[in-house]
Amino acid sequence: MGCGSTFGKIFLVIVNTLFTILGLALLIIGAIVKFKKDLVTEYAAELFKVIKLDAADYNLDELLGSSAIVFIIVGVVILIVGVLGCFGACCGWRVFLVIYAIIVFLVLIGEIAGVILAALMKSDVDKVVKTGMKKSIAEHYKGDTSQEPISLAWNSILIEFKCCGVDNYMDFKNATNWNKTINGQQTPLSCCKAISGEFPNIKYPDNTDCATNPQDSDSYYMKGCYSAIEDFINKYSNIFIGIGVVLVIFEILCIVFAICVCRSVEEGEKMV
Template sequence: MSLACGSSCLKYLLFITNFIFFLIGLGTVGLGVWALVDDDKILILTEVGDAGNFDVVSLIRTGALVLIASGGLAVLIGFLGCCGAVKENNCLLFAYCAVMVAILFVQIAAVVIAAIFQNKVTDDLKAFLKSRLSAQYEGSIKTNDPFSLGLDVAQIQFDCCGIDNYMDFLSATRWQDRKNASTIIPLTCCNFINKDVYYTDYHSLDLEDPSCQNSPTDQNSNFRKGCWNAILEYANDKAIYIIAVGVAIGVVEVLCVVVAACLILAIRKTNEESS
């Protein structure tokens, strides 16, 4: 069976596109399997910095399983697309179209659900973070508590203080019990001369103003700037790139389905003409 020139071009276009999917999938699965089975390498990671205070192994293994699952899906898509195109097999191409359409529907549904429940999710998340701050935040730069460490990292990275502002720490029971009576804000709400060293050697941090914790101002601290709005602002600035990538992926998926459908029709027409 010989396809027309235009149909042959579609065939090779579909093959090349899905061969790339296949290779990416294999690489992703390989990376996931390596992270899952090479315990020695994973254990080395737990010795870096303060990582030993957290269950890094479980986190990496969970990520490895996600990589294997997503890579396996890419391998399946690539296999169906490549074999369907090379073999000019309508059954494989139908299966390929079905999988791609299913993925498109799931992606569209996820976007719709996210849009519908966005306000509720963000409100609930904000309330959850404030409750965790009240119950867990310790305010010690040497903390072993994951939430406290995470908030400190956010306050350093985004130049912010608390969820809404420094007033959130008035209800932080652990921090209130441990701090000095004159201390108003945690250390990580202050401005630093060299904040980047926090990630490698927090002992070397230098405050712009040593009196910051007791006498916070807009010049020596971020005590009025909440992390919630700071992170939302950062996310909104980056949203255009995320949307662009998502749209590009969606366009490629739609084009793959259209090309596969056109190839199915071309194969069927060729079969009818040769019979």
């Protein structure tokens, strides 16, 4: 019983039992959303009322259907990994442990490769992300009062990150679906500084000069959201790095303990 196989078994059983429960919960939630849409739609509509949004402006069936598929797929994957690790460890099933270790190893390699590629191709990544963000404004942004999901998302970003557009307010010049509620409007009201309340329950300023003739004193019109989001990530980079390191160590432990338990089972079989 070498390399901490007893502790390894306990570790794998506890961790993967939690994974199994999580995967099963996500699968059940996804199934309920998928096959009990009437029930979920009723609760979703009530939730929209609480946060003062109009459910009539949303295709709830499409929104819930997409969410359900994501929950089901993620739930199934986590459930399979959890079952393989849990039963492989507690029952000494080497095949399960080998498959489990391979899956976790592939996930680990994928994460490391993703980080390396993102670092090496940062300029390309920036370009792709910026292009996508600008396209979403150009094709889907409908204004400050719109309750369409993409418009809401953009207004939330503008307010929370105190910014305007991807690079600056000029990105809104290409917003073909923007319903301007003010004559001569240059920026969304969400770019103004004098906004009170918390999104989505916010109050725009009565003086709309900040949107028609924006100045540094009353608007974030020259501050791009892409750089603002980058600044936010950099500000908390140590936390993100710490979480990443803990996750990598955790995955390595899962692989090492799976190998240890597998070897222990093999040695036990040889002794019989």
